[in-house]
Amino acid sequence: MDFIEISQTALLIIIGTVGLALFGMFFGLLYKGIDRKLSAHMQGRIGPPIRQPFRDVIKLFTKENIVPENAVPWIFNMAPLIGLVATISILLYLPLGGFPPLLSNMGDLILILYLLIIPSLAMVIGGFASGSPYATVGAQREMATMIAYEFPLAIIIISIAWKLSLEGVTNVFALSSIVSAPIWSSAGPIGFIGFIILLITLIIVTPAELSKIPFDSPEAETEIAGGILVEYSGRNLAMFYLTDGVKTIVMASLIVALFFPYNLSPLFGFGSYPAFAIDILFYLVKVLLVILFSVTLIRVAVARLKIDQIVYTYWVPLTLLSLVGLICIMWDQTIMANFGLNTVFEMLGLI
Amino acid sequence: MIFNIPFIAVTALVLIGLYTVIFRRNLIKMVIGITIIQSGVNLFLITLGYRENSVAPIFTSLPPGTIVPEGMSFPVPQALTLTSIVIGVAVLALMLSLIIHIYRHYGTLDSKEIGGNEE
Amino acid sequence: MxxxxxxxxxxxxxxxxxxxxxxxxxxxxxxxxxxxxxxxxxxKYKKGTEQVKSFLSGNPEYEKEKMHVKGSNLFWGFTESLKWIFDILHKMHTGNISDYVLWFVIVMAVLFLLVGLM
Structure with missing residues (x-):
């Protein structure tokens, strides 16, 4: 590769990174505001305006950045930065807006799974470095929650990759191949039920990743006075706030990319720029629907669970549910391969 | 049948050693049981290296008429058994020194009175 | 290269x-x-004033050894929710070496039987 090509791709990557960082932060805060407004209306009050998270971040930037005397200063100041850096760097590997990812052949789903651990780990380290007993208890709870929800998440990812590898797709963990081979088109009736079960499990895993009610005992405001974030203030707290917003976008984009990767522009048959605009709008609508179902609805409906209830919920019922989904997909493969669709319908009594 | 006696001896030694470790409560008796198991295993190792009607694998002053090397027993198990005996001695020394420390700390050598997991 | x-x-x-x-x-x-x-x-922040003391909801702060949250309490959420397994395992670990060797002999006997019957 000669110098001009390398510099062109480097410039593209730099501009794309800055653009995606701004995109992630802007839409993360916007969807946070929409989520607060909708949950307020569901609870019978009016709620803050949609621009409120932007005002929150600007206000936090003007406050003082207090480092407590029991804290370890360099870890205390470094942890929010590392969380935000890792979360924004995931955006480069996800297919946003119907486009292929920016670094499309340099990172796959396993990398995204690992990078999703880093923001929660940054909160844990920041909590331990705060030097306050409330923060220590919150960090312990966050570690237990992390261990709990990784189990069903791993089973879901592996089921989807296994199903795609049976279809003959190469590079099953790469997101560009997952997007180009949607899983609904290769599933029979039992596989359809299996994938619905996996979708429900992933929607229940999402609030735990984002630390929302009912799984937000690490940041319980009413029990441990703020938990992990009790000693954070000013610009460090603004970094954690932004991390939460961007991580919401990341998780919702992951669900959209795995389960609903369809675009709208082939239906209309437009040219290049209107097709891009329609694709981006459709993607934003899909992300809004996913956030509505996985964050807002569950948040206003239930109360907070205790930490041993959270661990039990993820390790016993949800793991068994995702294993049932995996078994449905496996049965579907053998039945469809051996018998074919007509025999299945005859067995089910539909013909 | 007479050539099976070493194997029967090995089984007897290992079973006696296991009985002592499982069913005796004094720590010194457990150590003696472990040593008996070690002796049984060493004997097993040597017995496996025997060929029928063979002589010791030493080249000087062989009895006349021995076929070399098919008339000699295997030398490698004998070397490895020497190593194993030395390892057994080292482990025995370590176990006995730990028992001296336990006696100084607890005042008794009864394995039921030495505490289990204490928080 | x-x-x-x-x-x-x-x-x-x-x-x-x-x-x-x-x-x-x-x-x-x-x-x-x-x-x-x-x-x-x-x-900026004001160092050395009331700001930098930790927030304990108004409770007095004792010395560091008493306020320390131990590492053995780290996974309380885990052990509490999977108590039904951990109780059985905790009772099996008596600390007595005779019991461990007995378990060893029993499992070896079962394995020999399985291998011999196949």
Whole structure:
């Protein structure tokens, strides 16, 4: 590769990174505001305006950045930065807006799974470095929650990759191949039920990743006075706030990319720029629907669970549910391969 | 049948050693049981290296008429058994020194009175 | 030279790929962006005043040994929720070596029987 090509791709990557960082932060805060407004209306009050998270971040930037005397200063100041850096760097590997990812052949789903651990780990380290007993208890709870929800998440990812590898797709963990081979088109009736079960499990895993009610005992405001974030203030707290917003976008984009990767522009048959605009709008609508179902609805409906209830919920019922989904997909493969669709319908009594 | 006696001896030694470790409560008796198991295993190792009607694998002053090397027993198990005996001695020394420390700390050598997991 | 290329190139597993050098470059770039963004904030605070004491909801602060949350309490959520397994395992671990050797002999006997019957 000669110098001009390398510099062109480097410039593209730099501009794309800055653009995606701004995109992630802007839409993360916007969807946070929409989520607060909708949950307020569901609870019978009016709620803050949609621009409120932007005002929150600007206000936090003007406050003082207090480092407590029991804290370890360099870890205390470094942890929010590392969380935000890792979360924004995931955006480069996800297919946003119907486009292929920016670094499309340099990172796959396993990398995204690992990078999703880093923001929660940054909160844990920041909590331990705060030097306050409330923060220590919150960090312990966050570690237990992390261990709990990784189990069903791993089973879901592996089921989807296994199903795609049976279809003959190469590079099953790469997101560009997952997007180009949607899983609904290769599933029979039992596989359809299996994938619905996996979708429900992933929607229940999402609030735990984002630390929302009912799984937000690490940041319980009413029990441990703020938990992990009790000693954070000013610009460090603004970094954690932004991390939460961007991580919401990341998780919702992951669900959209795995389960609903369809675009709208082939239906209309437009040219290049209107097709891009329609694709981006459709993607934003899909992300809004996913956030509505996985964050807002569950948040206003239930109360907070205790930490041993959270661990039990993820390790016993949800793991068994995702294993049932995996078994449905496996049965579907053998039945469809051996018998074919007509025999299945005859067995089910539909013909 | 007479050539099976070493194997029967090995089984007897290992079973006696296991009985002592499982069913005796004094720590010194457990150590003696472990040593008996070690002796049984060493004997097993040597017995496996025997060929029928063979002589010791030493080249000087062989009895006349021995076929070399098919008339000699295997030398490698004998070397490895020497190593194993030395390892057994080292482990025995370590176990006995730990028992001296336990006696100084607890005042008794009864394995039921030495505490289990204490928080 | 080819080892350097495999070290700096894209790592291909059978079913995915990853390039660590590109991630490090991108992460450094994003770190720069967030550092500049953080620089818009206020970095001053009043040291040595009431601000920097930890927040304990008005309770008095004892010395550090009494306030310390132990490491053995770390996984309380885990052990409490999986209590039904951990109680059985805790009772099995008596600390007595005779019991452990007995378990060893029983499992070896079962394995020998299984291997012999197949």
């Amino acid at each position: 080819s080892m350097l290329e495999t070290l700096l190139g894209t790592f291909q597993t059978g079913s995915g790929f990853w390039n660590p050098i590109v991630w490090i470059i991108v992460a450094a770039l994003v770190f720069l962006i967030t550092y500049i963004l953080r620089g818009f904030g206020n970095k």
